[in-house]
Amino acid sequence: MSKAADPERKSQFGQFFTPAGIAQFMAGLFIQKTKGNCHLLDAGAGIGSLSAAFLERWASGGFDFQRVEVDAFEIDHRLHPYLIQTLEKYRQYLNVVPIIRGDDFVHVAVDSLSGSLFAEALPRYTHAILNPPYKKIRSNSAHRSALRRVGIETVNLYSAFVALSISLLEDNGQLVAIVPRSFCNGPYYRPFREYVLKCAAIRQMHLFASRNKAFKDDDVLQENVIIMLERGAHQGNVTVTTSTDDNFTDMETHNYPFDRIVVPGDPEHFIHMPTSPKLGVIELSSAISCTLEDIGVKVSTGPVVDFRLKEHLRHMPDADTVPLLYPGHFKGRITDWPKPELNKPNAIRRNAETEKWFYPNGFYCVVRRFSSKEEKRRIVASVVKPDSFPNAKVLGFENHLNVFHKGKQGLSEALAHGLVTFLNTTAVDEYFRSFSGHTQVNATDLRLMKYPSRKNLITLGEWAMRCHEPIQTLIDEQLESLGA
Numbered sequence: 001m002s003k004a005a006d007p008e009r010k011s012q013f014g015q016f017f018t019p020a021g022i023a024q025f026m027a028g029l030f031i032q033k034t035k036g037n038c039h040l041l042d043a044g045a046g047i048g049s050l051s052a053a054f055l056e057r058w059a060s061g062g063f064d065f066q067r068v069e070v071d072a073f074e075i076d077h078r079l080h081p082y083l084i085q086t087l088e089k090y091r092q093y094l095n096v097v098p099i100i101r102g103d104d105f106v107h108v109a110v111d112s113l114s115g116s117l118f119a120e121a122l123p124r125y126t127h128a129i130l131n132p133p134y135k136k137i138r139s140n141s142a143h144r145s146a147l148r149r150v151g152i153e154t155v156n157l158y159s160a161f162v163a164l165s166i167s168l169l170e171d172n173g174q175l176v177a178i179v180p181r182s183f184c185n186g187p188y189y190r191p192f193r194e195y196v197l198k199c200a201a202i203r204q205m206h207l208f209a210s211r212n213k214a215f216k217d218d219d220v221l222q223e224n225v226i227i228m229l230e231r232g233a234h235q236g237n238v239t240v241t242t243s244t245d246d247n248f249t250d251m252e253t254h255n256y257p258f259d260r261i262v263v264p265g266d267p268e269h270f271i272h273m274p275t276s277p278k279l280g281v282i283e284l285s286s287a288i289s290c291t292l293e294d295i296g297v298k299v300s301t302g303p304v305v306d307f308r309l310k311e312h313l314r315h316m317p318d319a320d321t322v323p324l325l326y327p328g329h330f331k332g333r334i335t336d337w338p339k340p341e342l343n344k345p346n347a348i349r350r351n352a353e354t355e356k357w358f359y360p361n362g363f364y365c366v367v368r369r370f371s372s373k374e375e376k377r378r379i380v381a382s383v384v385k386p387d388s389f390p391n392a393k394v395l396g397f398e399n400h401l402n403v404f405h406k407g408k409q410g411l412s413e414a415l416a417h418g419l420v421t422f423l424n425t426t427a428v429d430e431y432f433r434s435f436s437g438h439t440q441v442n443a444t445d446l447r448l449m450k451y452p453s454r455k456n457l458i459t460l461g462e463w464a465m466r467c468h469e470p471i472q473t474l475i476d477e478q479l480e481s482l483g484a
């Protein structure tokens with residue numbers, strides 16, 4: 001059926017159907033403790049694969065219920081015949097009452113939660129199982145204002161579905177959802193993270209190590225996680241499991257204290273998914289404990305957004321332009337500018353309209369915001385040196401770069417080299433992967449990391465300036481020599 005969802009409906013409704021192996025794994029995550037009646041919520045039910053896996057578990061003795069009522073919300077009426085067929089067959093041998101709801105889950109849930117006078121009050125659910133639609137919520141949309149009525153501030157339907165489902169659970173009700181990993185550290189998901197952590201305890205998270213395998217039928221290239229939450233419960237240890245793909249044959253299980261999942265005092269509430277109980281170098285080292293503020297450095301996304309300044313872009317520099325820097329201009333230690341073969345502009349006109357986006361020519365540390373999934377490293381840092389642009393007074397950093405600067409001015413040469421060397425260590429890359437499933441590196445991610453002291457960064461930078469082209473093991477050893 002996965003293939004049956006046509007592309008238009010896929011994008012209109014965020015339709016991706018869960019493969020049977022994953023659905024079964026998800027149903028297996030609920031802790032068996034509820035006896036009596038179960039009220040199951042399947043929000044965005046598709047053809048009913050998740051509810052079916054839940055009912056299969058019950059049928060094979062994995063739950064102790066007397067009766068199960070399933071509320072299956074599915075907005076796409078064309079899927080209803082399949083959904084009915086999936087659920088009705090269980091009536092023959094289970095005490096199950098399937099209710100198919102064709103309304104928009106967001107509006108029905110909000111109306112019920114806000115106690116709208118004419119709205120139907122939904123029940124409090126004991127269980128929720130979901131693979132919610134992935135779709136951005138525009139800031140002026142009906143969904144956004146509806147969600148605000150119940151205090152939910154979020155940017156995507158998937159997080160809206162999870163937040164609403166938590167709100168609809170009874171106390172100690174359990175939720176299992178498969179969602180993109182972006183909520184763990186995406187800057188726009190902070191209110192959602194706060195909401196989840198306030199209302200529920202994270203019991204388990206499962207990470208698919210391979211981004212492109214779990215949903216292979218549907219070409220979904222995101223890293224996906226499965227989360228198991230319990231509403232209103234005390235937050236204890238968290239079980240983190242990993243497997244390469246939906247065969248689960250190489251599954252590893254570890255238990256972590258909650259402070260390894262969300263670092264105490266982290267204002268962003270990043271949700272880490274450690275893959276090994278051993279603490280990494282970055283977490284262990286007392287020598288790596290400074291914030292960027294402590295070392296007097298800021299990091300920003302490159303301020304020049306090329307498509308907004310189209311008429312000022314030039315393929316090659318001339319007397320009226322300044323260098324415009326893209327990730328393609330940096331390779332290892334080499335800055336290659338201007339690069340005629342790059343299919344990006346090399347320069348931008350300097351005038352009253354563009355002036356405010358430039359930084360003075362100087363030493364900077366830049367980190368690519370996007371890497372391709374084939375690339376080994378997620379964090380790739382390079383030094384910008386003023387003598388690579390001999391006649392330039394100012395530089396334009398394009399939006400695909402993150403730039404470390406000092407109040408929009410350059411850094412000292414040794415500090416720029418030190419930051420680049422530190423960011424290019426294996427330890428940093430490993431640490432980054434514990435909280436980000438993206439190939440994308442946000443300025444917020446870099447802002448939140450801990451760094452060596454300014455003095456140690458300068459020592460590291462001076463070492464790097466003396467080396468010709470240090471290889472990875474040398475860079476890693478150098479970090480250790482700082483006491484890390």
Ligand SMILES: C[S@@+](CC[C@H](N)C(=O)[O-])C[C@H]1O[C@@H](n2cnc3c(N)ncnc32)[C@H](O)[C@@H]1O
Nearest residue numbers: 013016017018044045046074075104105131133
């Ligand atoms: C990612 S699919 C998952 C389907 C199914 N749960 C599964 O796991 O195979 C999400 C489903 O949500 C439905 N959907 C999208 N927006 C919805 C809304 N506002 N209310 C109810 N269902 C919605 C889509 O039509 C789609 O079938």
